[in-house]
Amino acid sequence: MTTSRLLTNQQRLELFYWMLLTRIFDETMVNLWKQGRGVGGTFSQRGHEAISVGAAYALGPEDVIAPMHRDLGAYLLRGLTPARVFGNLLGRADGVSRGRDANLHGMGDLRHNIIGFISHLPHSLPVALGAAMSFIYRNEPRVALTFTGDGASSAGLFHETLNMASLWNAPLIVIVENNQYAYSTPLHQQMKVPDIARRAEIYGMAGVTVDGNDVEAVYAAVHAAATRARGGSGPTLIEAKTMRMLGHAIHDGAEYVPKELLEYWEGRDPVKRYRQKLLDEGVADETELTEIAQRVEVEIADALAQAEASPLPDPATVEQGVYAGE
Amino acid sequence: MKTAGALPFTDDPNMLQSPTDVARELTYIAAISEALREEMRRDPNVLLMGEDIAGEFGGAFKVTKGFEAEFGARRVINTPIAELGFVAAATGMALMGLRPVVEMQFADFISSAFDSIVQFAATTHYRWGGAVPWVIRAPADGGLRAGPFHSQNPEAWFVHTPGLKVVAPATPADAKGLLIAAIRDDNPVIYFESKPLYRSLKGHVPPGEYIVPLGKANLARVGADLSIITYGAMLHQALAAAERLAQEGVDAEVLDLRSLKPLDKEAILATARKTGKVLVVHAANKLAGVGAEVAALIAEEAFEWLDAPVQRMGGLDTPIPFSPPLEDAYRPNAEKIYAAARALAAY
Numbered sequence: 001m002t003t004s005r006l007l008t009n010q011q012r013l014e015l016f017y018w019m020l021l022t023r024i025f026d027e028t029m030v031n032l033w034k035q036g037r038g039v040g041g042t043f044s045q046r047g048h049e050a051i052s053v054g055a056a057y058a059l060g061p062e063d064v065i066a067p068m069h070r071d072l073g074a075y076l077l078r079g080l081t082p083a084r085v086f087g088n089l090l091g092r093a094d095g096v097s098r099g100r101d102a103n104l105h106g107m108g109d110l111r112h113n114i115i116g117f118i119s120h121l122p123h124s125l126p127v128a129l130g131a132a133m134s135f136i137y138r139n140e141p142r143v144a145l146t147f148t149g150d151g152a153s154s155a156g157l158f159h160e161t162l163n164m165a166s167l168w169n170a171p172l173i174v175i176v177e178n179n180q181y182a183y184s185t186p187l188h189q190q191m192k193v194p195d196i197a198r199r200a201e202i203y204g205m206a207g208v209t210v211d212g213n214d215v216e217a218v219y220a221a222v223h224a225a226a227t228r229a230r231g232g233s234g235p236t237l238i239e240a241k242t243m244r245m246l247g248h249a250i251h252d253g254a255e256y257v258p259k260e261l262l263e264y265w266e267g268r269d270p271v272k273r274y275r276q277k278l279l280d281e282g283v284a285d286e287t288e289l290t291e292i293a294q295r296v297e298v299e300i301a302d303a304l305a306q307a308e309a310s311p312l313p314d315p316a317t318v319e320q321g322v323y324a325g326e
Numbered sequence: 327m328k329t330a331g332a333l334p335f336t337d338d339p340n341m342l343q344s345p346t347d348v349a350r351e352l353t354y355i356a357a358i359s360e361a362l363r364e365e366m367r368r369d370p371n372v373l374l375m376g377e378d379i380a381g382e383f384g385g386a387f388k389v390t391k392g393f394e395a396e397f398g399a400r401r402v403i404n405t406p407i408a409e410l411g412f413v414a415a416a417t418g419m420a421l422m423g424l425r426p427v428v429e430m431q432f433a434d435f436i437s438s439a440f441d442s443i444v445q446f447a448a449t450t451h452y453r454w455g456g457a458v459p460w461v462i463r464a465p466a467d468g469g470l471r472a473g474p475f476h477s478q479n480p481e482a483w484f485v486h487t488p489g490l491k492v493v494a495p496a497t498p499a500d501a502k503g504l505l506i507a508a509i510r511d512d513n514p515v516i517y518f519e520s521k522p523l524y525r526s527l528k529g530h531v532p533p534g535e536y537i538v539p540l541g542k543a544n545l546a547r548v549g550a551d552l553s554i555i556t557y558g559a560m561l562h563q564a565l566a567a568a569e570r571l572a573q574e575g576v577d578a579e580v581l582d583l584r585s586l587k588p589l590d591k592e593a594i595l596a597t598a599r600k601t602g603k604v605l606v607v608h609a610a611n612k613l614a615g616v617g618a619e620v621a622a623l624i625a626e627e628a629f630e631w632l633d634a635p636v637q638r639m640g641g642l643d644t645p646i647p648f649s650p651p652l653e654d655a656y657r658p659n660a661e662k663i664y665a666a667a668r669a670l671a672a673y
């Protein structure tokens with residue numbers, strides 16, 4: 001595998017750590033909601049760990065990301081602490097959006113160069129394009145990266161963004177997390193050509209397809225795209241093929257997904273697979289990986305406890321923050 | 327008597343054909359399903375479009391569960407996520423004489439189709455005489471801790487648009503009757519559903535053909551001391567406030583607008599002239615909301631009958647916040663209506 005030459009063993013263990021942190025956060029969140037301790041609804045990203053982590057890991061802190069609702073790993077890796085994210089999910093005053101926005105929405109923080117998710121699909125794309133254009137304008141060697149779904153790729157703005165990004169040679173990376181479904185609608189009911197990366201060609205930009213359950217493959221694709229973009233060679237469309245392993249949102253049992261499909265993808269689970277790879281390639285032994293897991297468990301438990309103990313917003317503040325400069 | 331009200335919706339044809347079944351109760355959401363099903367059985371030109379509406383899944387809120395099995399994929403069309411495109415396509419179908427009923431997954435996403443609604447569908451008949459008989463069903467309203475992107479009440483944008491009609495049922499019977507009227511109307515109608523009422527509210531729904539004409543308000547409570555004019559989920563908050571006021575000897579009248587465009591001017595002016603004190607309430611934000619139009623109408627045409635300034639209550643001028651204490655501060659409720667109405671009565 002050529003990709004491991006890009007990564008030191010230390011980095012590979014970091015990738016594993018971030019994926020596991022994302023997975024355990026996600027499982028903890030799902031349990032919280034099952035126990036009725038959640039507020040409103042939420043989205044699990046189970047199965048998307050390799051994409052959000054691999055992509056975010058390939059960028060520098062000065063690069064901008066605009067994640068979507070399956071990109072918990074990217075938010076965490078880019079510096080939103082698990083406690084702040086739990087705080088957001090639970091509507092706490094010290095959550096990322098200060099109780100303003102729900103679940104994984106509203107988790108923007110420009111100190112970390114994160115643009116918060118826009119619910120209306122796929123409006124994060126042209127916004128990320130604008131961030132990329134600002135880098136050209138100021139002649140900065142930065143890139144903007146945004147994530148979107150297979151479903152959102154049917155909207156006009158997806159095409160408008162690719163066309164403009166290519167036309168303007170923008171340092172933009174668009175990752176389509178093709179997880180086979182948009183809510184209940186399978187890919188074949190959304191489009192005739194299920195290979196979304198092929199669309200890049202007609203806009204005259206680079207397009208690649210990667211195994212979205214292979215964190216190093218995602219890393220390598222984003223690393224290459226970022227290098228190209230910084231070198232002035234313009235945007236890249238990356239299609240990461242994966243599977244949404246739970247329902248669309250927490251209330252959705254996803255009865256419409258065939259069991260065999262889930263079984264197939266369970267066998268390709270990105271976290272378990274990477275763990276095995278690290279063992280097979282002698283990057284770490286069982287003890288070291290178990291230690292990482294224990295560290296993650298403690299970190300997540302502490303974060304949740306901290307968020308649950310933190311206050312809800314004061315209703316007297318409800319009108320604060322609508323306008324900048326007040 | 328079957329316990330139809332306990333079912334998520336009734337698809338028992340006997341039940342639908344029994345006009346004597348006056349005790350029959352349905353949930354608000356079942357009434358919507360029933361109206362759609364009956365209109366699809368009646369008129370082969372009626373078809374449904376929207377995200378995730380087909381198959382056993384039947385839409386994010388299950389309004390069309392089982393519809394594809396009965397009516398086929400030709401009439402129950404799952405769309406890609408492309409509101410601007412499929413609403414405009416519905417306009418084309420409507421121009422060809424079909425009657426598409428388009429489901430927004432949430433009313434909040436209707437803004438993604440804004441251009442095609444306000445620039446084209448709304449103006450076509452005035453510009454060159456082409457009728458656009460579609461309905462957009464928009465699951466609106468908050469109080470459900472769903473945050474700024476899944477709680478909106480965007481009716482004012484559309485009330486401000488010439489050429490559209492806008493309705494907002496507050497009861498299961500009106501949910502059915504207004505939807506049937508909307509489908510049969512030859513104009514584009516936006517039908518705002520109140521998500522918090524979907525499964526929490528049950529009421530009698532007349533079986534079979536039942537039409538509530540567009541543009542007619544409903545006097546939900548007769549009173550003499552003051553008038554609360556409202557619509558949608560706030561009707562029930564207003565009625566609860568009125569009950570509490572009654573215990574204190576204040577007799578509130580409650581008018582449910584039902585249609586926001588056209589507005590029932592007669593009914594609005596009649597109640598304003600009768601009580602001389604008016605409080606207008608809606609869940610949408612107050613600033614430049616429908617309540618402003620109602621208050622202005624009363625100021626223009628019932629000024630001499632007023633005994634107090636017209637009062638308005640609505641959401642705050644902020645995006646709709648997620649966190650419970652913030653959303654509760656944002657949103658009107660029975661308690662706040664009671665306090666405002668009491669102060670108005672004492673004016």
Ligand SMILES: Cc1ncc(C[n+]2csc(CCOP(=O)(O)OP(=O)(O)O)c2C)c(N)n1
Nearest residue numbers: 119120121149150151152181182183435438
């Ligand atoms: C404009 C718009 N319409 C509808 C929705 C409701 N919605 C939220 S997520 C979703 C499905 C998205 O599917 P996809 O893009 O494949 O992302 P996934 O959830 O599968 O990761 C829909 C329809 C929305 N968010 N925005």
Ligand SMILES: [Mg+2]
Nearest residue numbers: 149150181182
């Ligand atoms: Mg998807």
